[in-house]
Amino acid sequence: MDRPFRPDTIFVEQAVESYPLTGSVLERCPGVPVVMVHDAAALVKQFQDDPPAGFNGKRNLLLCRNRGRFLEACPGTGRAYRCCQYLILNTGLGCPLACTYCVLQAYLNNPFLTLFVNRDDMLRELERSARLAPGRFLRIGTGEYMDSLALEHLTGFVPAIAGFFRQRPHLRLELKTKTALTASLQEHDYSDVFIVSWSLNAEAICSGEEPGAAALPERIMAARDLIDRGYRVGFHFDPLIAFDGWQEGYRATVELLKKHIPPERVAWISIGSLRFMPRLKHIAQTACASTAIYTGEFVTGLDGKMRYLQEIRLELYARLVGWLREYGPDIYLYFCMESPYVWERIMGAAPSSNWELKRILDCSISGCPRETCAENGHG
Amino acid sequence: MDILLQKVALSDIDVGDRMFVVTEGRGIEALQNSIAACGLLQPPCLWRPQADAAFVTVCGCLRLQAALNLGLQGICARVLDPATPRAVLLACALHDNLGHRVFNPVETAHALQRLLACLPRNEVIGHWLPLFGRAASARTLERLLCLCTLEHEVRAALIAGSLTEASALRLGAYAADDRRAVFALMGHLHLSAGKQAELLECLEDLARRDAVALREVAAEDDILQVCRDERRTRVQKTEQVRRILRLRRFPRLSAAEARFDAALKEMRMGPGIRIMPPENFEARVFRAEITFSSADELRRHAGGLLDAARRQACERLLAVPGEDGAGKHRTEPQRG
Numbered sequence: 001m002d003r004p005f006r007p008d009t010i011f012v013e014q015a016v017e018s019y020p021l022t023g024s025v026l027e028r029c030p031g032v033p034v035v036m037v038h039d040a041a042a043l044v045k046q047f048q049d050d051p052p053a054g055f056n057g058k059r060n061l062l063l064c065r066n067r068g069r070f071l072e073a074c075p076g077t078g079r080a081y082r083c084c085q086y087l088i089l090n091t092g093l094g095c096p097l098a099c100t101y102c103v104l105q106a107y108l109n110n111p112f113l114t115l116f117v118n119r120d121d122m123l124r125e126l127e128r129s130a131r132l133a134p135g136r137f138l139r140i141g142t143g144e145y146m147d148s149l150a151l152e153h154l155t156g157f158v159p160a161i162a163g164f165f166r167q168r169p170h171l172r173l174e175l176k177t178k179t180a181l182t183a184s185l186q187e188h189d190y191s192d193v194f195i196v197s198w199s200l201n202a203e204a205i206c207s208g209e210e211p212g213a214a215a216l217p218e219r220i221m222a223a224r225d226l227i228d229r230g231y232r233v234g235f236h237f238d239p240l241i242a243f244d245g246w247q248e249g250y251r252a253t254v255e256l257l258k259k260h261i262p263p264e265r266v267a268w269i270s271i272g273s274l275r276f277m278p279r280l281k282h283i284a285q286t287a288c289a290s291t292a293i294y295t296g297e298f299v300t301g302l303d304g305k306m307r308y309l310q311e312i313r314l315e316l317y318a319r320l321v322g323w324l325r326e327y328g329p330d331i332y333l334y335f336c337m338e339s340p341y342v343w344e345r346i347m348g349a350a351p352s353s354n355w356e357l358k359r360i361l362d363c364s365i366s367g368c369p370r371e372t373c374a375e376n377g378h379g
Numbered sequence: 380m381d382i383l384l385q386k387v388a389l390s391d392i393d394v395g396d397r398m399f400v401v402t403e404g405r406g407i408e409a410l411q412n413s414i415a416a417c418g419l420l421q422p423p424c425l426w427r428p429q430a431d432a433a434f435v436t437v438c439g440c441l442r443l444q445a446a447l448n449l450g451l452q453g454i455c456a457r458v459l460d461p462a463t464p465r466a467v468l469l470a471c472a473l474h475d476n477l478g479h480r481v482f483n484p485v486e487t488a489h490a491l492q493r494l495l496a497c498l499p500r501n502e503v504i505g506h507w508l509p510l511f512g513r514a515a516s517a518r519t520l521e522r523l524l525c526l527c528t529l530e531h532e533v534r535a536a537l538i539a540g541s542l543t544e545a546s547a548l549r550l551g552a553y554a555a556d557d558r559r560a561v562f563a564l565m566g567h568l569h570l571s572a573g574k575q576a577e578l579l580e581c582l583e584d585l586a587r588r589d590a591v592a593l594r595e596v597a598a599e600d601d602i603l604q605v606c607r608d609e610r611r612t613r614v615q616k617t618e619q620v621r622r623i624l625r626l627r628r629f630p631r632l633s634a635a636e637a638r639f640d641a642a643l644k645e646m647r648m649g650p651g652i653r654i655m656p657p658e659n660f661e662a663r664v665f666r667a668e669i670t671f672s673s674a675d676e677l678r679r680h681a682g683g684l685l686d687a688a689r690r691q692a693c694e695r696l697l698a699v700p701g702e703d704g705a706g707k708h709r710t711e712p713q714r715g
Binding site: 049050051053080285292294295297299300301302307309310311312339341 | 504514515516517518584585587588590628629630631632635658659660661662663
């Protein structure tokens, strides 16, 4: 993001008016009109059914309670594709960035950019979950329903939660972003608490399909800056898109990594190709008339989502994995939602199960040898 | 609201004034036969803005037309007070129909357009859309209003049912030249609702992918040639156009299918044995099916299947599309 996000209007559910996070968000948005609402769910329904002309949910922030679960399993789909058993921490819903491929366009039924301000409830739930799995390593991320850092300047999430995670070293939080908004990670050293990761793509995709996100070099320089401060970082080449010139495009991105990022500071790199629920295509093309990314050769996958024809995915992966191996032979590369067959063809072997993939990634963070981690309770 | 029942000469009615007529695309032959047999049982509703003006039809335009066609001189009609507001007259016209039939999409769109001219938008959305069996949302209103802008022949196809509402809305979003070209193509074909959606999506994808106008995709030489071929039926033209477009839209999937079919042919399996590829070549599970009616036949087919499996063509059949069997997808670092 060029500039930190500032909402046009803030809607506050009356019941959370006195919550500390509500106060601090409002304090950090001086001059932004505030509308008090009795019932957030009713407001969401009203705007979902019949949005006023010109309403842009991404510009309107809703502060409310999360009445559901904060922590949930990543909605990896189907048995046919390997999933890393990641846990998602729901700090809010929606994202100020406007990536044309974003699944949230079809997944969420809430048009507002929403922040859950009952943070104490979130910590209590995290604590409960941690106690239910004593000693078991849990990889948790906040970047599934929202960019992890895009609203950090409003929420102060990083300093607020760092102490909790520091006291529980078997919980590790991944902050996944497409921004360069790392100020709060620079102010203090949280390198023992957080893994910060960036979604990367070819320059043409970053500039054409990710409106509002930081430019590719900015992301990489932000990662470099945190590495210099002692952090380990991750990268996600997801979604790979088979556009005209993809080979040059992805090669150039790997070259940028090679130039600026020491591979030994990279915890992992995930790879996935564009996949989407069938209804996303229409929604995304309506929202962005110029995008052509949905005109690739997609077929219905084994989980009902649209995916590139397997031979196209194999080509994309073979090239990218080759370049990444050249860059950092020891970096753990993994596929997000790919079939064991594709794993075998590209990586030489497939994790025998989702749990094995989880175990390997857990070890990438904890630093224990992969052969022994099951004994150490990471399995 | 005063409504008087009175005799009116047909010559005093301006049947050309369709200000409140909400019926479109309905035939009158049966109605005409009914009036011829029993007379006009239900009096139409008329209105005139002032005492010396011609009557305007509010309800019963088809009855009036039928009466004219039958050569009647006068009819018994309900006449509304000249002071009746136009919104009320329009409501009368709509309620006269809404109670006993479903409006076609074009009638609905035109009715909404007229309602908007005399009622607040919120009332049209909240009160009237549900009466038409539609969701009470601004989005629904906007979508339906878009139908009013379509060319006469497109609206006629929608009323006739040969064009679905979804397809008409899609056509409505196109530039006029594109719409005309695509609609002309559709006119040559025999398309079910599903095939209309498939055709339009394919044309849109190709135009978007290749950054060309829809009309260019719809008027490619090979497509025009198929459409002009008088030896083909509409069903044959439809299948041929679908094949052409699919090949263009999914060249690699089509090539993979063609390779599979060629390898299958080379395996020379007789009748009674079928081999099917994984759906979309996504999974790695192939299926073989043997049809038999006796143990002897089963043995023969099973033997044939084993023979076929030993042929080199079987390797090609099972190869990953795009792979030559020599590990093309291995991941040694490669220069871009």
